[in-house]
Amino acid sequence: MMQSLTRRTFLQGSTAALAAGALGGVALDEVAAQIPGQRPDRPEGITVLNPQGRVPMSFIIDDSTCLVNLAHFCIPQFAEVFPDKYLQDWRKLPRGIPDSFVREFGEWCHEHGVKGKYSIVPYPATVGWIDREMPGWSKKELQDSLKLVRDLMVPDWDIHPEMITHTWAINTETGRPYEQRNENFMENWGFSAGKSVDEVANYMAYALKILKNAGLSCEGITTPGGFGNKVLPNLSQATLQACRDVFQAEIPHYFRHLYDKGDRSVAPRVEYAAGLESNDPKCVVSIIGCTGDWFGGWDGLTPGNANQCISADGTGGRLPEVIDRGEPAIMVCHWPGIYFNGEKIGFNILKEIVARLDAKYSKNELIWMKLSEISRYWAAKELTKIELAGDRVKLQAPFSTPNFTIEIAAKSPATGAVKLKHKEQLTELKAVAERSALKSGTSHQSAENLTVCFDLPKGMSELML
Template sequence: MNATVCNPLLRTPLSLIIDDSCPVINLTYYWMQQWLAWRPRHRPDLPPARWEGNPIVPKLSRTIPVDFAQKWGEWCGEQGIRGKFSFVPFPAGQGRVDQGFPDHPRHLLADWLKLTKEILWPHFDLTPEMLTHSHVVDIKTMSLTNQWEQVEWYDPPVEPLTDYIATAMQLLKNVGIPCEGVTSPGAFGKKKEAAYSKAILDAALRVNNNPRPFYFLWLDDQRPPSVPLWHVQKEKGIAVASIWACAGDWFGSWTGFDRGDPDRFITEDLQGGRLPAVLAKELPCVLCGHWPGFYFEGEEFGFNVLKTVKRRLDAYDPDRTKTLWMKNSEIAHYWMARELSDITVGGASAPRGSRDGDVPPTMPDRVTITTKFPTDSFTLKLGECAARRVQVNGADLRQVATRRDFRSGAFLVEGRDTFVAFPLKEGVTRIETHA
């Protein structure tokens, strides 16, 4: 018998990342206004962005209604979509999530927090997208500086990084949201990823006592995606995971007025687009979109693109045996367990009362897993083992006949192989199979 770690429940992870989302305000409007004031004075060497001069820019909405967020979140919940939703804690410096937005009615923030916790959080990780997603903040005074998080802090100063990220995490914790990770605003930290990821880990330990955070920094719609792990301390159960998006924002763009195209994700015949190629390789398939593009100034264009993409993904996987929607943190924890657990296939343990050399033909085979990285739905292929009974730490798993019915706490026999799935706990797990 041999043991191989498979994708969770033999399905390829799907996940939806939402960037630039924050309570009450439309981040894009304030970001653009600040950029238009900042660039000519501080970085005249930078060429004008393609959106500068567009007559729609000064007409953009200052807010994105909580009613839209509720409709969007409820639909995602009904569809089983999971992923990551940014919750920028001091968006564009317009107000802190733990203090309110002076230019907007106070009840709007309360409504947003209620909606976020009750409807979004069950299906999406909530993360800061650093503090403002525009200007860098002097965290001693909480005032805006002339630097930008995604410009100068593309190559950030290392010394203040941990405190800066910890401040963003703390603002969310102040409103009852201990985050599982962070989102990079633009290219924040990209030039010093080793130091940046270490700062994320240190901040997560300090603020939330979280030894296994994740972060979203990279989007690559050409190369195969991966889940790199940084700063691993295997014996302590410590690591930080980088979640890569494999598809660009083809919903409605961060501007909120550039139209997307569902065919770039997956075509109507289910053959073209980025997603089928990634899914065929059984690699984590993480989509990325920006919140203003889903709202699209009330037209909900990006939301409709998402509905089309979801309908096509359902047609691609009609019996739900190929794909599994997961939060970013769930993917991170699974990959940590997959790569950092010790798995040994040992000889059978003799039944009580048997003598050495007197091994009955029904004697069980054993797999032992030792890990500091727990995860849900840990899935193993036990090769050359057609089991009639499987036990995990002495508890029987339920046998199922098809992949459609394969769930955590079950085992499935296909030919000469047995697949098992169960919650992997920290410590030692023993699997026994009976032929």
């Protein structure tokens, strides 16, 4: 069996993986989860590129929620099940992560264009419900915290639940944790094992509805620790079902896997595609991280450094390795480590990484995107039917996406402007002299290829060359 790194199993050794808590890493053959579904035929000579010909970047933040420092409250619950593994004095960890830090972080990221995913655990370690009360904080503090997430974070970050508590499993009929205190009743470990698609979807929907009650919208799911790693096909299908049912998400996505080394692809996986030429096309996208948590971890024990992501001179580290092969470079961290006991160590590491990326790559080489934006692009990239008929390229797109970029092999330069036709509307694409200058509504002609970038509409359209 091919061995693979699930999220958080970058920690070395089974003991370390268990002690990382929550992390529940189990090496599995994840390919078993990828049932691609339908794929359209593609003509030779036409290639769908990355958006604007740039490499997508994104930043995944796990273990975040409103007000609560999840590490402080989850460690004693993990220790109840694994008393020999969780020996740190969790009382020394901050009880909360203040909204003043959320504001500082969010404003800096917005200023520097950083985008990604920010979890909101709905019932963090059973402390309180984000749509009701959070004991230890006032009702106003909770409402203000949610408003900050909606106003500051949501424009640049997808919001995900990490199931319901990130610790004890909840009986969705009662809303209370199960009485059993063993790993089979912890979300991070064995609770999902043996669960059907409908059972997993019901559990996800419960979490999603809490976020909906709190005024947050979700197109995706993050799994806490080992949740779903023994029922990977069910996890994928349940994400599709739950996100469509609760939020009518057109293209649901989930984050379960990361590969922090090696040459295995970290490109998103478009799964269970169906009904591509119908009025109700479906698919779900598995987002894959490319780094370990090299920022500060989840438990406040080991500070990270920037070098594992990118070296000071920009030549080494995991990010250049992934970027240079043209795949989305999606970093992974845990919110308690970004704050790292109030010292902001992980936050400063992020700042250093972004500075090194800016020094290494021009602004036309990378594009920061939310996970939902990457998922939408990859769904269109893989599922749009393309036909070449003389001087026209016909496109049947089950999903729309901005900045759709295709390269057409041309033996001789095209004459005249390239035009996009959708329904009765005809749009002329502006020619640019350099391929690096591509943006939506433009084209670039070289001696070998014609590259066009445009907002792909849903349904039928065609390029007139």
